[in-house]
Amino acid sequence: MTQRNESWPAGTPCWADLIASDPDRTQEFYREVLGWEYGEPRPEHGGYRNALIGGRPVAGLYPAGPDLRGVPHVWQVYLASDRIHRCAERVLAAGGTQLMEPVEVGEFGWMGLWQDPTGASFGMWQAGEHIGFAVVDVPGSVAWCDLMTPDHHAARDFYAQVFGYHYEDVGEDDAPYATFTVPHGGRPAGGIGMTDPAAENAPAAWSVCFQVDDVGAAVQRVRDAGGSVVEDPFDVEYGRLAVVAGPDRESFAIMTPATVQATGT
Incomplete structure (x- = not known):
């Protein structure tokens, strides 16, 4: 097992998360298939919780609340960014589209969502206390x-x-x-x-x-x-x-x- 404590280089896939229609069912599924345990849900972030291996974050799950109904249930990949606002400008200049402007997620970091010119959506994550994949x-x-x-x-x-x-x-x-x-x-x-x-x-x-x-x-x-x-x-x-x-x-x-x-x- 390789543990990581530093933020990932910019552009590296550094995190993935999933919106779940039934979080309890989804958690049990991945517990059975991948051996995940889970951190405590965070009400201030819509019930988001980290999936853990050996106590370290490997992915995220959060419930499909009223504001997320109709959003596709897909694993969303996030690319690391050291300066998310500047990187967002480069996305637009290169022909991408902003789906969700950068927002601060407490002390954990900054995130946003974009779409590339071929139609694929991706997130960006600027690490604070949460670096993304920690193992x-x-x-x-x-x-x-x-x-x-x-x-x-x-x-x-x-x-x-x-x-x-x-x-x-x-x-x-x-x-x-x-x-x-x-x-x-x-x-x-x-x-x-x-x-x-x-x-x-x-x-x-x-x-x-x-x-x-x-x-x-x-x-x-x-x-x-x-x-x-x-x-x-x-x-x-x-x-x-x-x-x-x-x-x-x-x-x-x-x-x-x-x-x-x-x-x-």
Whole structure:
């Protein structure tokens, strides 16, 4: 397990959260599937609570109150920002759209929501006391975040302008995909790829992948907990992956990294 105590470099996927129609049901689902425990809900922030692994935050959940009804139940990915207001200006200059202006979340930090020119929504988080993901490389934590979009060229240009992403192409000609590294980042922070052309009207969206010890066992836990399987387990270069959905039909991926498979842990 790798613990983190410092804020993430700007542009790095640093947090993910989910609006739940039935928070108790959703909490139990992810407890069963990913082993999460939970911090106390914060009434001053609409009942928002942190999901925890080893007592450290790995994701957020909050109830769909009256002001959030009708908002899609999707895992929202947040990108780190050291100066959120200045970064918001760059988003608009690069052709993005503001969905929610930056707001201060008490002593924890600042957040806002935007949409890139290809239609994918993303959040930005400027850390205060809450840095975002405080533990990685452990089952239940986020293993990877990426963007799949019909116009990957436009998306790559946009995020390069806003966050200074540097790309390395790792996909195929018929399935473009690139990992990105942020300035001052030591390793790839995420990826941008193209949606399947055969999937007509596939929306642009950021998605989240959680690490698990054994994908097959985790898929069975998803079914037992009342979720569904979107894509059965399959092998990729970096491990074994499946795509599943939770109580509100929110999709997410689960993956056993290749290093874990190799060691049998």
